[in-house]
Amino acid sequence: MIRALRQFAIVLGIALLPALVSGAIQLKWNAEVPPKKDEVTIAMVHNNWSDHVLWVDARTRAKYDHAHIPDAVLLNEDEWNSLVAKFLDAWDPDVPVVVYCDGGSCDASHAIAERMRSELKIEKVYVLKGGWGAWSGK
Amino acid sequence: MVGKIAVLLLRVAVSAVFLYAGVMKIWDFRHGQSATPDFTLAIQHFEILPNPDLAVLLAVYLPWLEVTAALTLFVKRLALGAATAVTVMSVVFLGAIGSAWARGLDIRCGCFGKDEVSLSYPSLMLRDALLLAAAVVVLVWEARRKRALTPSPEGESPS
Numbered sequence: 001m002i003r004a005l006r007q008f009a010i011v012l013g014i015a016l017l018p019a020l021v022s023g024a025i026q027l028k029w030n031a032e033v034p035p036k037k038d039e040v041t042i043a044m045v046h047n048n049w050s051d052h053v054l055w056v057d058a059r060t061r062a063k064y065d066h067a068h069i070p071d072a073v074l075l076n077e078d079e080w081n082s083l084v085a086k087f088l089d090a091w092d093p094d095v096p097v098v099v100y101c102d103g104g105s106c107d108a109s110h111a112i113a114e115r116m117r118s119e120l121k122i123e124k125v126y127v128l129k130g131g132w133g134a135w136s137g138k
Numbered sequence: 139m140v141g142k143i144a145v146l147l148l149r150v151a152v153s154a155v156f157l158y159a160g161v162m163k164i165w166d167f168r169h170g171q172s173a174t175p176d177f178t179l180a181i182q183h184f185e186i187l188p189n190p191d192l193a194v195l196l197a198v199y200l201p202w203l204e205v206t207a208a209l210t211l212f213v214k215r216l217a218l219g220a221a222t223a224v225t226v227m228s229v230v231f232l233g234a235i236g237s238a239w240a241r242g243l244d245i246r247c248g249c250f251g252k253d254e255v256s257l258s259y260p261s262l263m264l265r266d267a268l269l270l271a272a273a274v275v276v277l278v279w280e281a282r283r284k285r286a287l288t289p290s291p292e293g294e295s296p297s
Contacts, residue, residue: 003218003284004218004219004222004281004284005219005222006219007215007216007217007218007219007220007222008219008222008223008226009219010216010219011203011206011207011210011216011219011220011222011223012203012223014206014210015199015202015203015205015206015207016199016202018202018205018206019198019199019201019202019203022164022174022198022202023195023198023199026172026174026198102176102179103175103176103179106176106179130175133175133178133179133182
Protein backbone atom coordinates (compact mmCIF):
# COMPACT_ATOMS: atom_id res chain seq x y z
CA MET A 1 0.00 0.00 0.00
CA ILE A 2 2.78 2.41 0.99
CA ARG A 3 4.77 1.36 -2.04
CA ALA A 4 1.75 1.99 -4.30
CA LEU A 5 1.21 5.45 -2.81
CA ARG A 6 4.90 6.30 -3.08
CA GLN A 7 4.98 5.29 -6.75
CA PHE A 8 1.69 7.10 -7.33
CA ALA A 9 3.25 10.28 -5.91
CA ILE A 10 6.25 9.85 -8.22
CA VAL A 11 3.96 9.48 -11.26
CA LEU A 12 2.06 12.62 -10.18
CA GLY A 13 5.39 14.43 -9.85
CA ILE A 14 6.70 13.31 -13.24
CA ALA A 15 3.51 14.56 -14.90
CA LEU A 16 3.92 17.92 -13.21
CA LEU A 17 7.11 18.76 -15.13
CA PRO A 18 5.73 18.71 -18.71
CA ALA A 19 2.47 20.25 -17.43
CA LEU A 20 4.35 23.23 -16.01
CA VAL A 21 6.34 23.70 -19.22
CA SER A 22 3.22 23.29 -21.36
CA GLY A 23 1.24 25.70 -19.18
CA ALA A 24 3.97 28.33 -19.31
CA ILE A 25 4.31 28.07 -23.10
CA GLN A 26 0.56 28.30 -23.62
CA LEU A 27 0.24 31.33 -21.39
CA LYS A 28 2.87 33.11 -23.45
CA TRP A 29 1.53 31.80 -26.75
CA ASN A 30 -2.14 32.64 -26.15
CA ALA A 31 -1.23 36.19 -25.29
CA GLU A 32 0.46 36.61 -28.65
CA VAL A 33 -1.99 34.92 -31.02
CA PRO A 34 -3.79 37.72 -32.89
CA PRO A 35 -7.40 37.31 -34.01
CA LYS A 36 -7.91 35.83 -37.47
CA LYS A 37 -9.29 37.92 -40.32
CA ASP A 38 -12.96 37.31 -39.54
CA GLU A 39 -12.51 37.28 -35.75
CA VAL A 40 -12.98 40.07 -33.26
CA THR A 41 -12.20 40.36 -29.58
CA ILE A 42 -14.43 41.84 -26.91
CA ALA A 43 -12.09 44.83 -26.79
CA MET A 44 -12.47 45.32 -30.58
CA VAL A 45 -16.27 45.19 -30.27
CA HIS A 46 -16.09 47.84 -27.59
CA ASN A 47 -13.53 50.08 -29.28
CA ASN A 48 -14.68 49.79 -32.92
CA TRP A 49 -18.44 49.66 -32.53
CA SER A 50 -19.07 50.91 -28.97
CA ASP A 51 -20.64 47.51 -28.21
CA HIS A 52 -23.39 48.26 -30.78
CA VAL A 53 -23.46 44.85 -32.47
CA LEU A 54 -25.98 42.05 -32.92
CA TRP A 55 -24.76 39.14 -30.84
CA VAL A 56 -25.63 35.69 -32.19
CA ASP A 57 -25.36 32.68 -29.91
CA ALA A 58 -24.42 29.58 -31.94
CA ARG A 59 -24.44 27.20 -28.97
CA THR A 60 -27.19 24.77 -28.06
CA ARG A 61 -30.54 26.01 -26.80
CA ALA A 62 -29.85 24.53 -23.35
CA LYS A 63 -26.67 26.57 -23.01
CA TYR A 64 -28.38 29.69 -24.36
CA ASP A 65 -31.23 29.27 -21.86
CA HIS A 66 -28.73 28.80 -19.06
CA ALA A 67 -26.85 32.02 -19.83
CA HIS A 68 -26.04 34.21 -22.82
CA ILE A 69 -24.73 37.65 -23.75
CA PRO A 70 -27.48 40.22 -23.13
CA ASP A 71 -29.78 40.64 -26.18
CA ALA A 72 -28.04 37.83 -28.06
CA VAL A 73 -30.17 35.98 -30.61
CA LEU A 74 -30.06 32.20 -30.67
CA LEU A 75 -29.13 30.73 -34.05
CA ASN A 76 -27.46 27.33 -34.17
CA GLU A 77 -26.91 24.62 -36.76
CA ASP A 78 -29.48 22.23 -35.28
CA GLU A 79 -32.32 24.75 -35.36
CA TRP A 80 -31.20 26.92 -38.26
CA ASN A 81 -34.47 26.59 -40.23
CA SER A 82 -36.74 27.46 -37.32
CA LEU A 83 -34.55 30.24 -35.87
CA VAL A 84 -33.32 32.05 -38.97
CA ALA A 85 -36.53 34.09 -39.34
CA LYS A 86 -36.21 35.42 -35.81
CA PHE A 87 -32.60 36.31 -36.48
CA LEU A 88 -33.55 38.19 -39.66
CA ASP A 89 -36.15 40.15 -37.68
CA ALA A 90 -33.43 41.31 -35.31
CA TRP A 91 -30.85 41.90 -38.05
CA ASP A 92 -30.00 45.45 -39.10
CA PRO A 93 -27.76 45.78 -42.20
CA ASP A 94 -25.92 48.68 -40.58
CA VAL A 95 -25.06 46.78 -37.43
CA PRO A 96 -22.24 44.22 -37.43
CA VAL A 97 -23.13 40.66 -36.48
CA VAL A 98 -20.85 38.90 -34.00
CA VAL A 99 -21.31 35.15 -33.59
CA TYR A 100 -20.02 33.20 -30.63
CA CYS A 101 -19.95 29.62 -29.44
CA ASP A 102 -18.36 27.99 -26.40
CA GLY A 103 -14.86 29.26 -26.99
CA GLY A 104 -11.47 27.67 -27.52
CA SER A 105 -11.55 26.33 -31.06
CA CYS A 106 -15.26 25.52 -31.24
CA ASP A 107 -16.49 25.39 -34.82
CA ALA A 108 -20.15 26.35 -34.40
CA SER A 109 -19.61 30.12 -34.58
CA HIS A 110 -17.48 29.85 -37.73
CA ALA A 111 -20.04 27.50 -39.32
CA ILE A 112 -22.94 29.87 -38.55
CA ALA A 113 -20.96 32.89 -39.75
CA GLU A 114 -20.19 31.09 -42.99
CA ARG A 115 -23.86 30.19 -43.54
CA MET A 116 -24.83 33.82 -42.95
CA ARG A 117 -22.39 34.92 -45.61
CA SER A 118 -23.27 32.25 -48.16
CA GLU A 119 -27.02 31.77 -47.63
CA LEU A 120 -28.15 35.13 -46.27
CA LYS A 121 -25.55 37.22 -48.14
CA ILE A 122 -24.67 39.14 -44.98
CA GLU A 123 -21.20 40.63 -45.20
CA LYS A 124 -20.59 42.20 -41.84
CA VAL A 125 -20.32 38.96 -39.90
CA TYR A 126 -17.58 38.30 -37.37
CA VAL A 127 -16.72 35.57 -34.89
CA LEU A 128 -15.95 36.37 -31.26
CA LYS A 129 -12.44 35.13 -30.45
CA GLY A 130 -12.61 33.04 -27.31
CA GLY A 131 -16.41 32.80 -27.55
CA TRP A 132 -18.61 32.56 -24.48
CA GLY A 133 -15.55 31.69 -22.40
CA ALA A 134 -14.00 35.07 -23.24
CA TRP A 135 -17.23 36.91 -22.45
CA SER A 136 -18.06 35.10 -19.21
CA GLY A 137 -14.50 35.45 -18.00
CA LYS A 138 -14.09 39.12 -18.89
CA MET B 139 0.77 -17.94 -18.58
CA VAL B 140 -2.67 -17.20 -20.06
CA GLY B 141 -3.34 -14.82 -17.18
CA LYS B 142 -0.05 -13.04 -17.79
CA ILE B 143 -0.85 -12.54 -21.48
CA ALA B 144 -4.39 -11.38 -20.67
CA VAL B 145 -3.07 -8.81 -18.19
CA LEU B 146 -0.44 -7.67 -20.69
CA LEU B 147 -3.18 -7.12 -23.27
CA LEU B 148 -5.26 -5.21 -20.73
CA ARG B 149 -2.22 -3.14 -19.80
CA VAL B 150 -1.60 -2.29 -23.46
CA ALA B 151 -5.29 -1.42 -23.96
CA VAL B 152 -5.49 0.80 -20.85
CA SER B 153 -2.20 2.47 -21.74
CA ALA B 154 -3.34 3.10 -25.33
CA VAL B 155 -6.63 4.64 -24.21
CA PHE B 156 -4.97 6.95 -21.68
CA LEU B 157 -2.15 7.88 -24.05
CA TYR B 158 -4.61 8.74 -26.82
CA ALA B 159 -6.93 10.61 -24.45
CA GLY B 160 -4.02 12.60 -23.01
CA VAL B 161 -2.49 13.55 -26.35
CA MET B 162 -5.85 14.60 -27.81
CA LYS B 163 -6.46 16.86 -24.80
CA ILE B 164 -3.03 18.46 -25.21
CA TRP B 165 -3.06 19.14 -28.94
CA ASP B 166 -5.93 19.75 -31.37
CA PHE B 167 -4.53 18.07 -34.50
CA ARG B 168 -7.48 19.12 -36.65
CA HIS B 169 -6.85 22.82 -36.07
CA GLY B 170 -3.11 22.61 -35.38
CA GLN B 171 -3.37 24.32 -32.01
CA SER B 172 -3.48 23.67 -28.29
CA ALA B 173 -6.52 21.73 -27.10
CA THR B 174 -6.28 23.16 -23.57
CA PRO B 175 -8.92 25.92 -24.05
CA ASP B 176 -11.46 23.36 -25.27
CA PHE B 177 -10.67 20.96 -22.46
CA THR B 178 -10.90 23.80 -19.94
CA LEU B 179 -14.42 24.55 -21.16
CA ALA B 180 -15.32 20.87 -21.12
CA ILE B 181 -14.26 20.70 -17.46
CA GLN B 182 -16.14 23.90 -16.61
CA HIS B 183 -19.32 22.52 -18.18
CA PHE B 184 -19.33 19.70 -15.62
CA GLU B 185 -19.92 22.41 -12.98
CA ILE B 186 -18.09 20.44 -10.33
CA LEU B 187 -15.13 22.65 -9.48
CA PRO B 188 -15.81 25.57 -7.11
CA ASN B 189 -13.51 27.95 -8.99
CA PRO B 190 -13.31 28.24 -12.84
CA ASP B 191 -9.56 28.88 -12.57
CA LEU B 192 -9.11 25.39 -11.18
CA ALA B 193 -10.45 24.09 -14.49
CA VAL B 194 -7.54 25.76 -16.28
CA LEU B 195 -4.99 24.14 -13.97
CA LEU B 196 -6.68 20.77 -14.30
CA ALA B 197 -6.90 21.14 -18.09
CA VAL B 198 -3.15 21.69 -18.23
CA TYR B 199 -2.18 18.98 -15.75
CA LEU B 200 -4.62 16.10 -16.27
CA PRO B 201 -3.65 15.29 -19.89
CA TRP B 202 0.02 15.06 -18.91
CA LEU B 203 -0.90 12.81 -16.00
CA GLU B 204 -2.76 10.55 -18.43
CA VAL B 205 0.24 10.43 -20.77
CA THR B 206 2.69 9.84 -17.91
CA ALA B 207 0.57 7.09 -16.36
CA ALA B 208 0.10 5.44 -19.76
CA LEU B 209 3.85 5.32 -20.38
CA THR B 210 4.95 4.38 -16.87
CA LEU B 211 2.55 1.42 -16.87
CA PHE B 212 5.44 -0.30 -18.69
CA VAL B 213 8.17 0.86 -16.30
CA LYS B 214 8.67 -1.90 -13.73
CA ARG B 215 9.62 0.39 -10.87
CA LEU B 216 6.61 2.66 -11.44
CA ALA B 217 3.99 0.27 -12.82
CA LEU B 218 2.19 -0.07 -9.49
CA GLY B 219 1.95 3.71 -9.10
CA ALA B 220 0.86 4.09 -12.73
CA ALA B 221 -1.82 1.42 -12.25
CA THR B 222 -3.00 3.30 -9.16
CA ALA B 223 -3.10 6.53 -11.16
CA VAL B 224 -5.18 5.10 -14.03
CA THR B 225 -7.54 3.48 -11.52
CA VAL B 226 -8.01 6.71 -9.58
CA MET B 227 -8.53 8.68 -12.80
CA SER B 228 -11.07 6.12 -14.05
CA VAL B 229 -13.01 6.42 -10.79
CA VAL B 230 -12.94 10.23 -11.03
CA PHE B 231 -14.09 10.18 -14.68
CA LEU B 232 -16.87 7.74 -13.87
CA GLY B 233 -17.97 9.90 -10.94
CA ALA B 234 -17.90 13.11 -13.00
CA ILE B 235 -19.95 11.63 -15.83
CA GLY B 236 -22.38 10.01 -13.41
CA SER B 237 -22.79 13.31 -11.58
CA ALA B 238 -23.42 15.21 -14.84
CA TRP B 239 -25.95 12.59 -15.88
CA ALA B 240 -27.72 12.77 -12.51
CA ARG B 241 -27.97 16.57 -12.81
CA GLY B 242 -29.25 16.31 -16.39
CA LEU B 243 -26.44 18.40 -17.86
CA ASP B 244 -26.31 18.59 -21.65
CA ILE B 245 -22.56 18.55 -22.09
CA ARG B 246 -19.76 17.07 -24.15
CA CYS B 247 -17.56 14.56 -22.31
CA GLY B 248 -14.24 16.05 -23.48
CA CYS B 249 -12.65 12.65 -22.81
CA PHE B 250 -10.76 12.57 -26.10
CA GLY B 251 -10.44 16.26 -26.89
CA LYS B 252 -12.35 17.37 -29.97
CA ASP B 253 -11.78 14.07 -31.74
CA GLU B 254 -14.56 12.23 -29.99
CA VAL B 255 -17.83 10.73 -31.05
CA SER B 256 -20.80 12.14 -29.16
CA LEU B 257 -22.06 9.40 -26.86
CA SER B 258 -25.08 9.08 -24.60
CA TYR B 259 -24.55 8.97 -20.85
CA PRO B 260 -25.19 5.20 -20.56
CA SER B 261 -22.58 4.57 -23.28
CA LEU B 262 -20.08 6.86 -21.57
CA MET B 263 -20.69 5.17 -18.23
CA LEU B 264 -20.28 1.73 -19.78
CA ARG B 265 -17.06 2.77 -21.52
CA ASP B 266 -15.60 4.20 -18.33
CA ALA B 267 -16.74 1.24 -16.26
CA LEU B 268 -14.93 -1.11 -18.66
CA LEU B 269 -11.84 1.08 -18.45
CA LEU B 270 -12.03 1.05 -14.66
CA ALA B 271 -12.42 -2.74 -14.59
CA ALA B 272 -9.35 -3.15 -16.80
CA ALA B 273 -7.38 -0.69 -14.66
CA VAL B 274 -8.32 -2.54 -11.47
CA VAL B 275 -7.20 -5.86 -12.95
CA VAL B 276 -3.81 -4.36 -13.85
CA LEU B 277 -3.55 -2.75 -10.39
CA VAL B 278 -4.32 -6.00 -8.56
CA TRP B 279 -1.88 -7.88 -10.77
CA GLU B 280 0.87 -5.34 -10.08
CA ALA B 281 0.18 -5.38 -6.34
CA ARG B 282 0.43 -9.18 -6.27
CA ARG B 283 3.61 -9.12 -8.34
CA LYS B 284 5.20 -6.61 -5.97
CA ARG B 285 4.14 -8.69 -2.97
CA ALA B 286 5.65 -11.81 -4.52
CA LEU B 287 8.93 -9.97 -5.14
CA THR B 288 9.10 -8.60 -1.57
CA PRO B 289 11.36 -10.76 0.66
CA SER B 290 9.54 -12.47 3.53
CA PRO B 291 10.15 -10.98 7.00
CA GLU B 292 12.94 -12.60 8.99
CA GLY B 293 11.88 -15.72 10.77
CA GLU B 294 8.97 -16.44 8.43
CA SER B 295 11.00 -17.84 5.58
CA PRO B 296 11.13 -21.63 5.38
CA SER B 297 14.37 -23.06 6.77
